[in-house]
Amino acid sequence: WIYKVNRDYCVLAFFARRVRTKDGKPLESIVPITKGRTICANSFDLYGKDAAQVFSHLRQLAQTYHESYLQYGLGFSNYNVTDAHNAGNILNHPNLITKSYIYNFLHPFLRTGVLTATEKKWHTRRSMLARTFHFDILNQFQEIFVAESLKFIQHFEGQNECVVSLRDRITIFTLNSICETAMGVKLDEMAEKGDRYREMFHRIDEGFTRRISNPLYWDDCAYNLFAARDYASALKVVHAFSSEIIAKRRVLLEEELEYRRATQTADDDICVARKKRFAMLDTLICAEKDGLIDNIGICEEVDTLMAEGHDTTSIGLVFGLMNMSLYAEHQELCFQEIQEHIEDDLSNLNLGQLHKLTHLTNFLKETMRLYPSIPIMGRQTIEETELDNGLILPKGSQINLHVFDIHRNPKYWDSPDEFRPERFLPENCQKRHTYAFIPFSAGQRNCIGQKYAMQEMKTLIVVLLKQFKILPVIDPKSIVFQTGLTLRFKDKIKVKLVRRKCD
Ligand code: HEM
Secondary structure (H helix, E strand, O other), rough: OOOEEEEEEEEOOOOOOOOEOOOOOOOOOOOOEEEOOOOOOOOOOOOOOOHHHHHHHHHHHHHHHHOOOOOOOOOOOOEEEHHHHHHHHOOOOOOOOOHHHHHHHHHHHHHHOOOOOOOHHHHHHHHHHHHOOOHHHHHHHHHHHHHHHHHHHHHHOOOOOOEEHHHHHHHHHHHHHHHHHOOOOOOHHHHHHHHHHHHHHHHHHHHHHHOOOOHHHOHHHHHHHHHOHHHHHHHHHHHHHHHHHHHHHHHHHHHHHHHHHHHHOOOOOOOOOOOOOOOOHHHHHHHHHHHOOOHHHHHHHHHHHHHHHHHHHHHHHHHHHHHHOOOHHHHHHHHHHHHHHHHOOOHHHHHHHHHHOOHHHHHHHHHHOOOOOOEEEEEEOOEEEEOOOOOOEEEOOOOEEEHHHHOOOOOOOOOOOOHHHHOOOOOHHHHOOHHHHOOOHHHHOOOOOOHHHHHHHHHHHHHHHEEEEEEOOHHHHHHHHHHHOEEEOOOOEEEEEEEEHHH
């Protein structure tokens, strides 16, 4: 049982199938293998660590090895990718579509929606949802983003300056936006339930991290027996919230279809011929009528879109506004550009105008480079898989793509910790590796909502900058990051807003 993996270290890795190399070269000539804390190899490396310690442990490994590295757990190998070349190879590999084992920990929350599903189910759901992110549909969402952004700044009405704790306020904005755009339901009269959803979402996230760091909970039986009950009430709240949204939309859609039936021509297909705003949830409800999805399937996708669609953009905006406060010269460039292309009356704001804001685009890209909302993604092999660096991963190998480390890898980024939006000017991108910047992932399973996300983040910033200057409150060096479903941080991130007309 004792297996020698390198000269100075032996592991007891039961049943772990070994990674091999294509031409029989020593494994360590391609990839370094990390030492584990116990004889169970790396299985217990994270045991007892809290979310912040898990985050810094992963960063330390990246800094120690300066390249992708291999670990062994009880029964599986774990390939950790911190370089763009291997990331590109994995994201585009036709056999690496299945998400890694840890995504199973999301099943009690999201079941197998498009984010966690695999094979045929993933394919069907992905194509069903992808068409709802069409340019025309996104353009119709613009007025909602503007209205929600105006609601966001209304909160500061009557104040010439104020200090804002960003995360809570912004998450209200992003949750309202996803519910109204994708689901076609305004949260106004459900605001309290929305607050409770956000609170419970956070709790589920804590449970996810607790499970990652304790291999005793990797098995469903042990987890269900000893830990699941701590999160049962949180799951009940989030599922009740999404079910209520679905029920509300069913009623609204029926009323709308009733109206259309009264006005349509004889052979129009009602679900296809709708010309007005097209909520994504409507697509799913219409697909249900065609027998392509059932109610559980709709719940899976609504839970997935709500989770993915509000938390990620919220993090992007928190760090975007923090960076606006820290880099006054870039804030000014963004403001000037906004004034040049976008009139103060925002009722006609459209995607074409947002597209002209190139400095703001680069600013947001640089923000997502340093603070990617999803700092780690995972895949697993469903059969023996050869990578183009010569590694042969056995079936069941886990692959972690450390986006956070790729985005700060000095191989691709000069002074990686410095904030420099000009890195994304076309002339500066040409020589950079395509997969050195992957905040929205890449390949077949890339982010379905990336255009939506950029549109939403830009709209809030446009509305905010037109009325306020943003000044710094915190020192970014004091931020303590935590591992979670998305990029987490311990303390509140605050900025100061100063109304422009008071200058
Ligand atoms: C700044 C905002 C966002 C970032 C950085 C982001 C990033 C990502 C990343 C990295 C993935 C791949 C995840 C993985 O492989 O584990 C992903 C997948 C996904 N994202 Fe986003 N996302 C954002 C916003 C959104 C929004 C607004 C929506 C929906 C409205 C959305 C919907 C999805 C869905 C459904 C998937 C799963 C796609 C699949 O597996 O086929 N995302 N996103």
